[in-house]
Amino acid sequence: MTRKVIPIGEPEGKLGVLVCGLGAVATTFIGGVEAIRRGYAQPIGSLTQMGTIRLGKRTEKRVPKIKDFVPLADLSDLVFAAWDPIPDNAYEAARKAGVLEPSLLDEIKDFLEPIEPMAAVFEQRFVKRLKGKNVKKGKTKMDLAEQVMEDIERFRRASGAARLVMVWCGSTESFLEESPVHQSLAAFEKGLKSNSPDIAPSMIYAYAAIKSGAPFANGAPNLTADIPALVDLAVQDQIPVCGKDFKTGQTLMKTILAPGLKARLIGLRGWFSTNILGNRDGEVLDDPGSFKTKEESKLSVLEYILQPELYPELYKDFYHKVRINYYPPRGDNKEGWDNLDIFGWLGYPMQIKIDFLCRDSILAAPLALDLALFLDLAQRTPQMARRGIQEWLSFYFKSPMHAPGLYPEHDLFIQLMKLKNTLRYLRGEELITHLGLEYYD
Numbered sequence: 289m290t291r292k293v294i295p296i297g298e299p300e301g302k303l304g305v306l307v308c309g310l311g312a313v314a315t316t317f318i319g320g321v322e323a324i325r326r327g328y329a330q331p332i333g334s335l336t337q338m339g340t341i342r343l344g345k346r347t348e349k350r351v352p353k354i355k356d357f358v359p360l361a362d363l364s365d366l367v368f369a370a371w372d373p374i375p376d377n378a379y380e381a382a383r384k385a386g387v388l389e390p391s392l393l394d395e396i397k398d399f400l401e402p403i404e405p406m407a408a409v410f411e412q413r414f415v416k417r418l419k420g421k422n423v424k425k426g427k428t429k430m431d432l433a434e435q436v437m438e439d440i441e442r443f444r445r446a447s448g449a450a451r452l453v454m455v456w457c458g459s460t461e462s463f464l465e466e467s468p469v470h471q472s473l474a475a476f477e478k479g480l481k482s483n484s485p486d487i488a489p490s491m492i493y494a495y496a497a498i499k500s501g502a503p504f505a506n507g508a509p510n511l512t513a514d515i516p517a518l519v520d521l522a523v524q525d526q527i528p529v530c531g532k533d534f535k536t537g538q539t540l541m542k543t544i545l546a547p548g549l550k551a552r553l554i555g556l557r558g559w560f561s562t563n564i565l566g567n568r569d570g571e572v573l574d575d576p577g578s579f580k581t582k583e584e585s586k587l588s589v590l591e592y593i594l595q596p597e598l599y600p601e602l603y604k605d606f607y608h609k610v611r612i613n614y615y616p617p618r619g620d621n622k623e624g625w626d627n628l629d630i631f632g633w634l635g636y637p638m639q640i641k642i643d644f645l646c647r648d649s650i651l652a653a654p655l656a657l658d659l660a661l662f663l664d665l666a667q668r669t670p671q672m673a674r675r676g677i678q679e680w681l682s683f684y685f686k687s688p689m690h691a692p693g694l695y696p697e698h699d700l701f702i703q704l705m706k707l708k709n710t711l712r713y714l715r716g717e718e719l720i721t722h723l724g725l726e727y728y729d
């Protein structure tokens with residue numbers, strides 16, 4: 289059976305990548321792209337750069353690289369701009385973040401230094417531990433949104449970018465629940481004009497991005513674009529959006545391990561996760577408001593994967609705790625411990641211990657790159673763009689955005705299959721079900 293090839297626009301010209309927040313993740317992403325372009329390093333961890341995709345039957349041996357299978361922007365076409373309330377340029381910010389080696393940063397200083405952060409939309413109420421000087425002023429939140437749109441237009445003209453995407457790499461904002469102002473575009477725009485306290489800075493960027501025709505990805509757990517008002521706007525303007533919260537570190541490990549335990553019907557009594565980290569993200573998360581936003585994002589994962597309602601004997605009432613402690617000596621090199629109390633045949637108890645010495649931003653940077661490239665692909669594909677939420681990018685997130693009424697898919701392997709099947713679908717290739725009976729006919 290031949291399938292329909294879905295029309296996709298070619299990635300002609302430059303792709304402007306607008307980054308909200310110029311901290312550890314953003315500078316590791318931007319500096320990393322430049323280091324790769326100069327041939328200093330490999331894009332390890334990036335599916336768009338290194339991943340392959342099997343096509344057709346196993347006997348056909350067709351396994352192209354993803355970047356050769358779908359038309360993605362080339363790394364050489366990426367140009368960057370950022371906002372941050374801290375006025376450090378990308379070189380200074382990267383030095384302070386302490387992720388990439390100073391010797392590497394010095395090699396690419398000429399590229400990083402001119403990336404000066406534009407003045408941020410910032411309200412300290414949402415990120416208590418930060419004090420920013422490089423901040424926009426405006427009478428209303430609508431004024432601020434318009435200033436962001438002007439920044440975007442200025443960057444579009446100055447850089448000559450043919451297309452844009454925006455990725456939130458800013459701090460985790462204080463916990464915010466959906467409220468009436470988020471329920472419709474009309475209410476949201478009214479709220480922008482009347483300075484509703486329920487509109488967070490990240491929402492203002494997301495609104496400005498969608499209005500400017502730039503797809504939006506949210507790397508933090510803030511609500512941001514995951515509200516009916518902005519999802520409606522995205523559908524209306526046919527702009528792809530996705531989020532929330534890059535799936536790295538401990539949660540990545542959880543979504544690798546938990547599907548394995550469930551697959552073997554191993555029970556779980558408790559999963560205790562604790563982290564120490566010493567970067568600015570850790571400092572921000574030391575504030576209870578920001579931590580609550582993160583905690584909600586991290587906790588939901590296991591419930592969805594293990595489905596206690598379907599497997600009460602195995603997963604009912606398991607105890608799940610996540611702690612994050614700010615511990616400056618570690619910098620960006622986080623340590624995450626997990627203790628799992630599990631049980632097997634006849635209920636006999638066992639334990640698993642994980643000690644993950646990870647580098648948070650090294651894990652997050654390739655995700656930011658993939659999201660920028662895949663969102664740009666979705667924007668050039670009217671069949672995808674008109675749907676707004678890009679659930680096929682759940683692979684990258686701890687709290688994937690999804691259609692109302694659905695539960696999110698958290699299992700990393702199902703997420704990867706969904707992503708690759710979406711690419712096969714776009715190119716008119718057979719979807720892979722792994723049935724495989726035909727090999728025995």
Ligand SMILES: NC(=O)c1ccc[n+]([C@@H]2O[C@H](COP(=O)([O-])OP(=O)(O)OC[C@H]3O[C@@H](n4cnc5c(N)ncnc54)[C@H](O)[C@@H]3O)[C@@H](O)[C@H]2O)c1
Binds near residue numbers: 308410459569
């Ligand atoms: N590194 C990871 O593995 C990982 C994983 C998941 C999520 N995240 C999230 O990604 C975000 C970035 O992490 P990071 O380690 O780079 O943190 P960071 O503190 O180094 O950088 C965040 C930057 O955002 C800036 N910022 C804060 N509010 C802003 C605003 N309103 N507008 C523009 N900039 C603003 C801060 O000044 C800071 O420079 C955090 O929210 C973090 O929770 C990171």
